[in-house]
Amino acid sequence: MSAAEQTHFQTKNEFLSFVLGEEHYALDISAVKEIRGYEPVTKIANAPDFIKGVLNLRGDIVPIIDLRIKFNVGAPVYNEFTIVIMLNVLDRIVGIVVDGVSDVIRLNDDEIRPPPEFGVAFDSRYLQGLASVEENMVILVNIEHLISSSELGLFDTHNQTGDL
Amino acid sequence: MSIDIEQFHGVFFEESQEHLDTMEQLLMALNVQSPDHEQLNSIFRAAHSIKGGSGIFGFSALGEVTHVLENLLDKARTGTFHIDTSTVDLLLETVDILKQILDAYRDQDPLPETLIETGKKKLEHVLAGQPAAAQQDSEKPDDDDFGFFDDEDYVSANADTDDFGFFDTETESAQASNAGAEPNNNEFGFFNTQKTNQVEAPRGVSDSDSTAPKGTANSVNNNASHKSSSSIRVNTGKIDALVNQVGELVITQSMLSLIGEQIEGALGEKLQSAIAELQRNTREIQESAMSMRMLPINMTFNRFPRVVRDLASRLAKKVELKIEGGATEIDKCMIEKLVDPLTHLVRNSIDHGIELPDIREQSGKAASGTVILRAEQKGGNIVISIIDDGAGLDRQRILEKASENGLVASHDMPDEDVWPLIFEPGFSTAAQVTDVSGRGVGMDVVKRNIEALGGRIDIESRAGSGSAFYIHLPLTLAIVDGITVAIGDQIFVVPLVNIIESIQPASAQLKRLGSDTLLHIRDQYWPLVAIHELMDVDDAVTDPTEGIVVLLQSGKQQFGILVDNLLGQQQVVIKSLEQHYRKVPGISGATIMGDGKVAMILDADAIAYQCRPAYQEEMLA
Incomplete structure (x- = not known):
């Protein structure tokens, strides 16, 4: 396949970029349900500290997780600029707390470079790649892998049908 | 094209299931001595609908069995075949087989081939014995005649399409009605006993052959529209979504009233009265939405006449089942989850409770025992009672078994402390494990199931006069x-x-x-x-x-x-x-x-x- 053909078959992917501490991240925009300000949540007993609790999203009880705590980036402060991105992943709704949402970026496949093996807070399993946008390095997160990972423990994997 | 048809499979399975349930209920209600024509017709129509559908969707095994069943039923409803108890048994068996075939098609499992073959053979055997049976029925010479012609026709109809067979019988009757005034009257008398909305169609059929297909089509349409006017089929997901949305509305409304309280002055008063109105409206909407989840408990109860009948005949006991309050409404989720515990309790009542007829007579009771299945609403609860007039729980045996199992039990315990012992795991007083008792579903599972539904179960029992189980359930799980x-x-x-x-x-x-x-x-x-x-x-x-x-x-x-x-x-x-x-x-x-x-x-x-x-x-x- 020639280079020209390759360009022809390229698809533009849209990502929502957000900020955690000093770092720029982005995730596939099709997983985003909505973006809203941070509101107080109801604590869940005996949950890890990065799971802030649950809130009522129009009748759905939705867990809110703070990736800053989980991956130790930046300081987990909650103010009027703190943003929650509501995600729709694998038929579930999960909210993630971020320091800010910056932009929607469009990337060609060839603009996405493979993720480094080390050097970022996220395990490379959860990374889709890296991209440069206006001098900044943006880390593309594979949000589906991250949210459904056993590391976050958001989903009951073995106990779903177990005894109640 | 095939994809287009597959989207209707779900509807067909649901409807067929309903038809089979209807057939079962009608068969149970059928008076063998003088079968009601309308009932026989309804059974026939149910079988016919299933056959029609299975033909369209290519479920041939289902069609084949229903076809033979339909032939038998058709003879029964035209009076050329005399239904007795053993035939009803056979028909019920066939309904069971059909259910299994239906499940197999639905779950795309392999078909129960041997079951289908034996089921068909049995039916065909009964059908083959038909001419003899018809001739014995020598009181009605006209019928005899019909029987003969029908037989001939069915032989060819079997080879041909099924609808052919159906029309042929009508043709036959049309010819017969031309032959003389006497049978003609009979004919009309017969049709008039049908539902009023059906009278038109058969009349058209007996008038002339050419109108036959139209007439039948009409009657089918009438049936369909009659049904759809009283209820529509809605996906349960949609109802649940509605209930959720209404819940949202209620929350929004109460947020609004919190805000409304803070507004003062004339405007505030206006707002509050409007909010009060809104509150009433939302409450009513919530109640209506909730009521959509509710179904009459008859959905569960209706299976029990069959259970009781089968079990009583197997155990050589005489049992009469009384169902009361079947119209009581209960959350749809509970309908399904109640089946197993209730079946277990009813089986227990018959197996352990009701005594054999001669023993009952010795103790001065009627030979036939009674099991009452009752549902009633008491406050915010539904109470389902399973009451029998049998021997009652055996206090002695329960206590013995309890100490065997290492449970804390003493002989001076009051009755109300003794009875709950039967809910302990591994507790079965059945001396021998039959296929009725000891099927792995113990009373502990019954209790657990009831508790999982947010309910509880109480027992009352008196030696010699029977026992009663009361299941208290919340109205809804939502x-x-x-x-x-x-x-x-x-x-x-x-x-x-x-x-x-x-x-x-x-x-x-x-x-x-x-x-x-x-x-x-x-x-x-x-x-x-x-x-x-x-x-x-x-x-x-x-x-x-x-x-x-x-x-x-x-x-x-x-x-x-x-x-x-x-x-x-x-x-x-x-x-x-x-x-x-x-x-x-x-x-x-x-x-x-x-x-x-x-x-x-x-x-x-x-x-x-x-x-x-x-x-x-x-x-x-």
Whole structure:
């Protein structure tokens, strides 16, 4: 396949970029349900500290997780600029707390470079790649892998049908 | 094209299931001595609808069996075949086979081939015995004639399409009606006994051959429209979505009334009266939405005449089943989940309760025993009773079995403490394991199933005069009556069913045992569960004398939880935590409060279970 053909078959992917501490991240925009300000949540007993609790999203009880705590980036402060991105992943709704949402970026496949093996807070399993946008390095997160990972423990994997 | 048709499969399976259920109920209700023509017609129509559908969708095995069944039923309804009890048995068997075939098609499992073959053979065998049976029926010469012609026709009809066979019988009758005035009258007399909306069609058929297809088509249409006017089929997901949305509306409304209270002056008054109106409207909408989830409990009860009939004949007992309050409505989720526990209890009543006819007569009772299956609404609960007039529970045997199993039992225990022993795991007083009893579903499972539905089960029994099981269930699984309590900065909901009472303890009532605190009230020690630790709440009251102790009961466990304050009693809509998160220990679900915040619903059973080892060990030590 020639280079020209390759360009022809390229698809533009849209990502929502957000900020955690000093770092720029982005995730596939099709997983985003909505973006809203941070509101107080109801604590869940005996949950890890990065799971802030649950809130009522129009009748759905939705867990809110703070990736800053989980991956130790930046300081987990909650103010009027703190943003929650509501995600729709694998038929579930999960909210993630971020320091800010910056932009929607469009990337060609060839603009996405493979993720480094080390050097970022996220395990490379959860990374889709890296991209440069206006001098900044943006880390593309594979949000589906991250949210459904056993590391976050958001989903009951073995106990779903177990005894109640 | 095939994809187009597949989307109707679901509807076909559902409808066929309903037709089979109808057939079963009608067969059960059929009076063998003088079968009601309309009933026979309904059975026939149900079979015919299934056959038609299976032809369209290419479910040939289903079509083949229904075809033979239909032939038999057609003869029965035209009076050329005399139905007796053994035929009804065979027909019921066939219905069972059809159900299995239907399930196999639905689940895309291999078809029960041997079952289909034997089922078909049995039917064909009965059909083959037909001419003899018809000739014995020599009282009606006309019928005899018909029987003969019909037979001939069916032979060819079997080879041809099925509808052909159906029309042929009509043609036959048309010819017969030309032959003489006498049979003609008979003919009309017969058709007139059908439902009024069907009279038109058959008349057209007997007038001339050419109108036959039209006439039949009309009657089918009439049937369909008759059904659809009374109810429509709605996906349950849509109803659940509606119930959820209405729940949202209720929350928005209560947020609005909170805001409305803060507005003063004439405008505020106007707003408040409008909000009061809105409140009434939303409540009514909520009730209507909830009522859509409700179905008559007959959906469950209707299977029992069959269960009782089969079981009684197998055990050589005479049992009459009385169903009362079948129109009582209950949450649709419970309808399905009640089947197993109820079946078990009814089977138990017949197997263990009702005595054999001669024994009953010896003890001065009617030879035929009675089992009453009753549903009624009492307040916010549904009570289902299974009452028999049999021998009653065997106190002696239960106590023996209990001590065998190492349970705490003594002979001076009152009856009300003895009966619940049968709910212990591994408890079966059946001396021999038959296929009726000891099928692995013990009374402990019955109790667990009922409790999983948020209900409880009580027993009354008197030796010699029978026993009664009362199942108390909440009206719906979607709403729970609860007390809202504050623990630290969080609000929790405690289900009302678990609450015995709330008290403010004095320090003299508190005893310490190891690391646990016990509360001494009215000669009883109640372990205090440190709920704020369990629920990981900061800033909660830890000194029982400063807070309020809510005494809870779950099964046999009784304990108290310490809360800061009682906030109020309200009905809350239960929301699942598992939908977007996971199960949380000690929490049965969540709900949304008036201000839009989420509150957790405490699961008393799970808390009792979690805490049991700790304080029981302490108490034994």
